[in-house]
Amino acid sequence: MEVRWDIFLIILGSALVTFLPRVLPLMVLSRMELPDWGIRWLNYVPISVMAALVGQELLLHDGQLAPLFTNLELMAAIPTFLVAIMTRSLLGTVVAGMISIMILRYFL
Known part of the structure; x- marks a missing residue:
């Protein structure tokens, strides 16, 4: 099976855009009072x-x-x-x- 890098990068970018807004606030707010x-x-x-x-x-x-x-x-x-x-x-x-x-x- 051939990997199409453009599709792979789109999937990776979508995962990053979905993951970061959820994790970053949790990481920042968990260290703050x-x-x-x-x-x-x-x-x-x-x-x-x-x-x-x-x-x-x-x-x-x-x-x-x-x-x-x-x-x-x-x-x-x-x-x-x-x-x-x-x-x-x-x-x-x-x-x-x-x-x-x-x-x-x-x-x-």
Whole structure:
């Protein structure tokens, strides 16, 4: 089997670009003592990223703001959110979301 060096270098570069942004902050921050406000701030990063991803999926369709009265995903998110709050179960939340969207797509 012949090795194509251009493809090999692309794969190696892609691995480096993926690896460095994840490892360098860990290496730098593991040697530093972060202040309490910095640690509290970092605790909100995963929640913020998830809210941005979910919000975009719920409110936009094809880059346009979806009408609220025809937005099935937003309607399915309401009972899913309630199940998430009441049960605090990831499995229960996912199942509730799947069932909600299935029912709404079947009837509407």
